[in-house]
Amino acid sequence: MTAPLERPRRKNPVLRTRLPTTPPAARSRVALGLTAAAALGRFELQVCRDCGAVQYPPREACHACLSERLDWRAQDGAGELLAETVLHHGLELYYRERVPWRIGTVRLDCGPAVVAHLHGDCPAPPARVRVRACLDRAGQAALFAIPEKDTPSMADDRQLREMTCDPQHRKILVTDGKTALGQALVRAFVAAGAELVWVGHAEPWKRAPGLDALAALPQSTLVPLDLTDARSVENLAAAIGGKVDILVNNAEHHRTFGIEARRGIDAARAEMDVNYFGLLRLAQAFAPALRARGADGAASAAAWVNVLSIFALANFPPHGTYSASKAAAHSAAQCLRAEMRGSGVRVVNVFPGPIDDEWNQLLLPPKLAPGGLANAIVAALRSGVEDVYPGDVAQDWLARWRDNPKALEREVAG
Amino acid sequence: MSASVLSDLVSGLAAGRIRVIDLTRTLAPELPQIVLPPELGQCWPFRIEEVSRYDERGPAWYWNNFSCGEHTGTHFDAPIHWVSGRDLPGNSVDTLPVEHLVAPACVVDCSAEAAADADFLLTVDFLRAWEARHGRIPPRAWVLMRTDWSKRTDPVAYQNFDESGQHTPGPDVEAVKFLVHERDVLGFGSEAIGTDAGQAAHFRPPYPCHYFMHGSGRYGLQCLTNLDRLPPTGAVLICPPLKIRQGSGSPLRVLALVAADAAGV
Numbered sequence: 001m002t003a004p005l006e007r008p009r010r011k012n013p014v015l016r017t018r019l020p021t022t023p024p025a026a027r028s029r030v031a032l033g034l035t036a037a038a039a040l041g042r043f044e045l046q047v048c049r050d051c052g053a054v055q056y057p058p059r060e061a062c063h064a065c066l067s068e069r070l071d072w073r074a075q076d077g078a079g080e081l082l083a084e085t086v087l088h089h090g091l092e093l094y095y096r097e098r099v100p101w102r103i104g105t106v107r108l109d110c111g112p113a114v115v116a117h118l119h120g121d122c123p124a125p126p127a128r129v130r131v132r133a134c135l136d137r138a139g140q141a142a143l144f145a146i147p148e149k150d151t152p153s154m155a156d157d158r159q160l161r162e163m164t165c166d167p168q169h170r171k172i173l174v175t176d177g178k179t180a181l182g183q184a185l186v187r188a189f190v191a192a193g194a195e196l197v198w199v200g201h202a203e204p205w206k207r208a209p210g211l212d213a214l215a216a217l218p219q220s221t222l223v224p225l226d227l228t229d230a231r232s233v234e235n236l237a238a239a240i241g242g243k244v245d246i247l248v249n250n251a252e253h254h255r256t257f258g259i260e261a262r263r264g265i266d267a268a269r270a271e272m273d274v275n276y277f278g279l280l281r282l283a284q285a286f287a288p289a290l291r292a293r294g295a296d297g298a299a300s301a302a303a304w305v306n307v308l309s310i311f312a313l314a315n316f317p318p319h320g321t322y323s324a325s326k327a328a329a330h331s332a333a334q335c336l337r338a339e340m341r342g343s344g345v346r347v348v349n350v351f352p353g354p355i356d357d358e359w360n361q362l363l364l365p366p367k368l369a370p371g372g373l374a375n376a377i378v379a380a381l382r383s384g385v386e387d388v389y390p391g392d393v394a395q396d397w398l399a400r401w402r403d404n405p406k407a408l409e410r411e412v413a414g
Numbered sequence: 415m416s417a418s419v420l421s422d423l424v425s426g427l428a429a430g431r432i433r434v435i436d437l438t439r440t441l442a443p444e445l446p447q448i449v450l451p452p453e454l455g456q457c458w459p460f461r462i463e464e465v466s467r468y469d470e471r472g473p474a475w476y477w478n479n480f481s482c483g484e485h486t487g488t489h490f491d492a493p494i495h496w497v498s499g500r501d502l503p504g505n506s507v508d509t510l511p512v513e514h515l516v517a518p519a520c521v522v523d524c525s526a527e528a529a530a531d532a533d534f535l536l537t538v539d540f541l542r543a544w545e546a547r548h549g550r551i552p553p554r555a556w557v558l559m560r561t562d563w564s565k566r567t568d569p570v571a572y573q574n575f576d577e578s579g580q581h582t583p584g585p586d587v588e589a590v591k592f593l594v595h596e597r598d599v600l601g602f603g604s605e606a607i608g609t610d611a612g613q614a615a616h617f618r619p620p621y622p623c624h625y626f627m628h629g630s631g632r633y634g635l636q637c638l639t640n641l642d643r644l645p646p647t648g649a650v651l652i653c654p655p656l657k658i659r660q661g662s663g664s665p666l667r668v669l670a671l672v673a674a675d676a677a678g679v
Contacts, residue, residue, distance in 0.1 A: 203447075205569050205572070205573030205575055207575060226443070229443040229444075229461060230461075230463050231443055232443060232444070264455075266456065
């Protein structure tokens, strides 16, 4: 059984911080279908539309009938562990630094046999296991076999932790503690066992309900942080940048105008200043230190979370300028993800539907409760996904957008 | 004759008989900004970003871009700032008479009262008592309300908000009318974020200092500092705002000339 992860010992300051390495990342275009699903936490394999054969590894033509009509379909991953082995040597730097490493061959109930990373709690073969598609430190899909039933401290498995960004024992920065979501995030991270949580807050003279209660939590510390002020961001990065393991950027400016409903661009500019330029300021100040600490022991730098909006996918005209700023932030987040890739630090983009807050007052339910969204973010870090669409509205928009983006544009235009 | 007036000024400055006192707060991002309800338009706070600093963006030079509103930091209010002054001639910073930008100042010390009561209001009686000690406020002079509010270096204490809004000192309605109509002042200056008191939104009319001063073509100065270094009378203010076309105000450097024997420090 996996031993519960102990609080990591303090690092020896006379030793060099090891630089991050990542597992091999090259994939064919068709193989990236596995990654696309894994980014959402799904395990999908190609299924032949003509003969029904399930394919693995991903391929251009059906291994049974040579049909090219292969569709990605969700799989439950149940299967039989046939054989296992432990790597004691690797030519890849990433594995070389992490051996011994347990892998196994699993015959999936849906047909194919796959080679998978093997959780420490999986019994010796033959044994029933579940195969999941995880994202590895290179951000590529990797198949991981876990026991048929959950085991205590399962998430603390050394190999599984390479695939996840569990906040336990980690140091977190939440960029805005003045919002309901920010406060829910702080509490969720404390409940998830975070070592400490820094809580950013701008314009301290505008007092926010609940902020004092956060300050009273032993794990949390209020820090001044204003994303519109480069110096404020740099000052905080200078003070704590080298300690932050998970950064959650939830700061946002949200006004509910389209283009016509507000004279001038002051509200739109303020949205861009926080939602887009704020992300850039934050990334320039904090990302270098996170990148450098991607392999810094059991509580290494692990993730950068951007709270975007489902309106980043398609403009929601009643909140038109806000949508545009979130689309800009989404684009910047993709750039940041590419720049972080070599470090193993995961950039997690969260696309919530409307949150039940002041600026969504006039939107009809369903709206996301801040606490529910905070829990979804913590769950995403634990499971290691990269793109999160929490709640019914986000799931609905995502499905419609994947099906036909033009149709979604027309539908939301009213 | 006129040449000797100016040479007296220059020699007075050179000899230290005239001191120059800076009444300006330093522009910095953490400087608090006026707060309006979030659905209204907002005045930009001061923000600054480096263009280059002897680096690959400009090897031999250092400079910044900055942004702010017309009413950021220590700033000047022109009559056009308020609806009551919208149709006056020469009501914007680019058109107002430049002669107004060098003028005497009376400093009314309310620091003890403001320390005791953040909502302290300057009244006609208080002004008359001041005049009894220091003489009648001359026409076309600035009246500066010294509260030592600028000594509140913590932005939270400076802004002083609670659930009922801001609590900072300022003039009451009658005091403003008195200064405009009976003393013909040039303008009113304060150390707090506005010339009006923090609770002035509830006065009749709301924001009387803005309403009556600007409605009569008078000016405002706010976020002043170092007023404790000025004598009650005798200081001369130099306060030209930026020449912004149809500008309602501007951040500016406010200097006071003070006879050395009268300077507080």
